[in-house]
Amino acid sequence: MYIHDEHIKLPEDPDTVVWKYLDLSKLVDLLLNKQLFMSRSDKFEDQHEGTFSEPTYNEIKKLSADNPDFLKYYKKHREKVVISSWHLNEYESFAMWQIFTQKQEGLAIQSTIGRLQQSLHPEQSFRQYIGEVNYIDYKKEYIPFDNTFFPFLFKRKSFQYEREIRIITDVSGQAITIDNGLKIDVDLCQLIERIYIHPKSENWYKNLVIELVKRLGFDFGIEKSDLESEILI
Template sequence: MSFTPLRSVKATGALSVSHTGVRVSAITDHPCFNQPKNQEARLWRYMDFTKFVSLLSSESLFFCRADLFKDPFEGSYSKANVALRPHVYKDIPGEQLEKMTTQMADFSKWIRGWTYINCWHANEYESAAMWDLYAKTNEAVAIETNYLKLKDALPENVYLGLVNYIDYDSEWLPEGNSFYPFTHKRKSFEHEKEVRAVIQELPNAEKGIAVGKENQLFGSDVKVDLNSLIETVHISPTAPKWFAELVSNVASRYELSAPINQSMLYSEPVY
């Protein structure tokens, strides 16, 4: 089995343009990244006010290092992989297989620090659960877009696709490419309906990749055209009036053209 990471890529501060001058977009034809049937599927990103201001001021989407995510299983393989490898690779002598799997495990742990991820929630409707999970206070917003707009907003060194949810106790997680562990998560997270934008920026050495080198960055900022990306800004359904006015004023200051609406999720019911 060949376990070779993909080419080293780098997030730059400018929008990517091909040598012909044509704007290029995120990569969606890679075998590790499944695509939605509907290319205009609705996407949401829930955040507190501080992150919203950072988004506007930097004109960038923040890609967090995978090893800094809360989920300790991020970038790992399943228990089924460990159990099934002797059968899957039965033609490889035992001692050689043991050495190979040890090297693969070490590499997989290390590459988590050089993999950057930006997450979105795919849903046709606003999610009460996502407000509770990712907006810790009522001073929060959600930005709404669609899959195609996100793809077109991102540069060509970003890979984009759906997260696959599997049982890590019983299901095989594909091997042979360093992206696979980052396009799979445990079924316990299936409610997130996650779309992921991923960058792997591997440090170079004189002869190949500097395996073992530690990353000093927390993540990577990727420049995007916010007015092309964001369709609507939704304000938390429980936010006070003054906060809604603040969001509108800040968005105006940064010349964001998207409409700003307060969520009606908890409006008065009728009987």
């Protein structure tokens, strides 16, 4: 089930554009299985994922002085939360192409906030949020902890360039052991509006993507990157 909380930021316009940059193997996995891979929160490169800022940690430490299990819960909870990250931007991002794709090959899924919301199957038994990440100073600013999703919606200011929208799934109520991540069922026709192909890719790669998507039975719009447009002099 998809849950909305009034304290979680999210652009109000459902047509707000979001992107996911990925390689071809991850796209094939998504299309074949009709499931979105979500990474376990404590497996991200940023070791601060799902942790608290210093002011919040100090408060929790005081609260857990007589109840050490209170603090242990938050540490273990990271193992039961999985995340799918999307980039909030009206246009393609050259930086995102550079960071998330390699060797002049890669793809970008274009979607919208509304499409993300509609793509999640309501019958799934675990709780899910979609929210915009807040970028704060972890030495000075406070992260609320009255909702167990909140720690996963804050990151350090040095990651501001990511402009991240997250689908967050909490499976702590389920008898599920997560290794590196979890796949959740999604409606691909809702999730994917268009697929963009890496701006420096060669023609054979573009043709491969087009043929592959077609053979898998999908008719998504496939576009060459807007960054590939011809120079006008």
